[in-house]
Amino acid sequence: MDDLYHEELLEAARDPHHKGEMLDADVTSPPEVNSCGDSCRVFVRLTADKKHITAMKWQGTGCVISTASLSLLSDHLQGEQVAEVVTWDEHTLLSWLGLKTFSTARKKCLLLGLNTVQKVLEKV
Amino acid sequence: MFNPLTIRQDFPIFTHNPQGDKLVYLDSAATSQKPQVVLDAITQYYQTTNANVHRGVHQLSDRSTQVWDESRATIAKFFDAHSDELIVTRNTTEAINGVAYGWGDHNLQAGDIILTSLMEHHSNIVCWQELAKRTGASVEYIGLTKDGRLDRTSLSAKLSLPKVKLLALSHVSNTLGTLNPIAEIIAEAHTLQSGIRVLVDAAQSAPHLPVSFAKLDADFLVFSGHKMLGPMGIGGVFVRSALLQSNEVRPWLFGGGMIAAVTTKGTTFTDEASERFTAGTPDVASAVGLAAACEYLSKLHMSDVGQHDLDLVLYALDKLSAVPQLTIIGPQDFSETEVDRVGSVAFTYNGVHAHDVAQVLDSVGVAVRSGHHCTMPLHEQFGWTASVRASFNVYNTTADIDALVAGLAKVRQVFNV
Numbered sequence: 001m002d003d004l005y006h007e008e009l010l011e012a013a014r015d016p017h018h019k020g021e022m023l024d025a026d027v028t029s030p031p032e033v034n035s036c037g038d039s040c041r042v043f044v045r046l047t048a049d050k051k052h053i054t055a056m057k058w059q060g061t062g063c064v065i066s067t068a069s070l071s072l073l074s075d076h077l078q079g080e081q082v083a084e085v086v087t088w089d090e091h092t093l094l095s096w097l098g099l100k101t102f103s104t105a106r107k108k109c110l111l112l113g114l115n116t117v118q119k120v121l122e123k124v
Numbered sequence: 125m126f127n128p129l130t131i132r133q134d135f136p137i138f139t140h141n142p143q144g145d146k147l148v149y150l151d152s153a154a155t156s157q158k159p160q161v162v163l164d165a166i167t168q169y170y171q172t173t174n175a176n177v178h179r180g181v182h183q184l185s186d187r188s189t190q191v192w193d194e195s196r197a198t199i200a201k202f203f204d205a206h207s208d209e210l211i212v213t214r215n216t217t218e219a220i221n222g223v224a225y226g227w228g229d230h231n232l233q234a235g236d237i238i239l240t241s242l243m244e245h246h247s248n249i250v251c252w253q254e255l256a257k258r259t260g261a262s263v264e265y266i267g268l269t270k271d272g273r274l275d276r277t278s279l280s281a282k283l284s285l286p287k288v289k290l291l292a293l294s295h296v297s298n299t300l301g302t303l304n305p306i307a308e309i310i311a312e313a314h315t316l317q318s319g320i321r322v323l324v325d326a327a328q329s330a331p332h333l334p335v336s337f338a339k340l341d342a343d344f345l346v347f348s349g350h351k352m353l354g355p356m357g358i359g360g361v362f363v364r365s366a367l368l369q370s371n372e373v374r375p376w377l378f379g380g381g382m383i384a385a386v387t388t389k390g391t392t393f394t395d396e397a398s399e400r401f402t403a404g405t406p407d408v409a410s411a412v413g414l415a416a417a418c419e420y421l422s423k424l425h426m427s428d429v430g431q432h433d434l435d436l437v438l439y440a441l442d443k444l445s446a447v448p449q450l451t452i453i454g455p456q457d458f459s460e461t462e463v464d465r466v467g468s469v470a471f472t473y474n475g476v477h478a479h480d481v482a483q484v485l486d487s488v489g490v491a492v493r494s495g496h497h498c499t500m501p502l503h504e505q506f507g508w509t510a511s512v513r514a515s516f517n518v519y520n521t522t523a524d525i526d527a528l529v530a531g532l533a534k535v536r537q538v539f540n541v
Contacts, residue, residue, distance in 0.1 A: 037500070
């Protein structure tokens, strides 16, 4: 538990990056709701050839884990290739957090943002 | 003399779990722990009696059939019901599904109303939504008061709508802890809507209160064994015998064991209610385990079990209401004669998500539930994203609640709120 709530994660949740609506997004997800009640919506802007992500914003309510995960995701997505992002998984997120293992019960929280982003990118 | 510390010694989980005796288990509304007598009964059944029930001529099959019948009778007696009225299912959810398929599909039509409430568990909502889709009926929801009780004005108004065919209501709410005045409500339902059928969800009341199917004027009463010290995988629905005899309720699972005769042209079902609704090999061992749990609870006396729960609920309300960051969910002001709250105290922690609260509590050995507890419409109604629920059973003590309160201090420390 003490590993789980390390400072980096708490900081990311306290001051989440890129939270808010993006009116000129190229792709927008419908509200995605986890069975635990956590929810998010993502907005992604792409390059003209739709191969790279230039920016992401998000809205949502959730726990520290899902909030921090969305915040980190919004940082890491900038400039990434779409083809690369669709291959990301929980290990990608854990590497950003410097963690090797993660509570099974909280994986859904961790993956909420990434799953939502990947879903909208599949349709690009 | 009811002593939770002695009772706790009957539950091997408190010595064998990885956290050992540090475990503070406050999640019994999700599932209770099991006493050694239940585990022994299951093992003993498999060691000494295991054979398939019914129609076996050999001694072991005969003995197994007897044990199945005796276990059903013990479970029925615990609910003050006749064993012919008991249909065994896996749990409450499956029991409600059974009523929807076995009764609803044959008795509802377009324009009919199924009445439930905003405090229900998803099992008592989703089954009816699906039944409504199949039949053209609609689902109406009884509203709640701000303090988390059933709104009796809304109840009376909804019961007065035309063609209300079913009232499906929990005895005790799994999130609010509210104890509904179920006998009074059933009487009102019968007065306002002749011919109405009533289903009582006793999943959260049966572990804590004496429940009498004979005295409640309900048509269906559903329960889960695993919440009342029994094993997972067994529960049931009691059905008023008139509904079984008149075929108003029909089998919803078909196959072996439930038939009288089968030909290539068709099948007749057995008259015997207990068999007509038991298609396939039943979970005899779990029935044996649940019967042992019923006997264990009866020996403790359900009135004492109820008093112990009441003591814990009031203690928890007192201690938790002193934590300024918490908002307690459900009834907190009671009349002098009755505390209409059973089994649990749920709350939200201002500024910290329920999962994060539960995760920190887990780190100090306190097991609570976090999330929506399968009551999303209730959470939506009150604007809660998620909540934390501490729930109790016979092995809990006030020290467990003290540990919860101490754990909440760590939440404050970790999240700096």
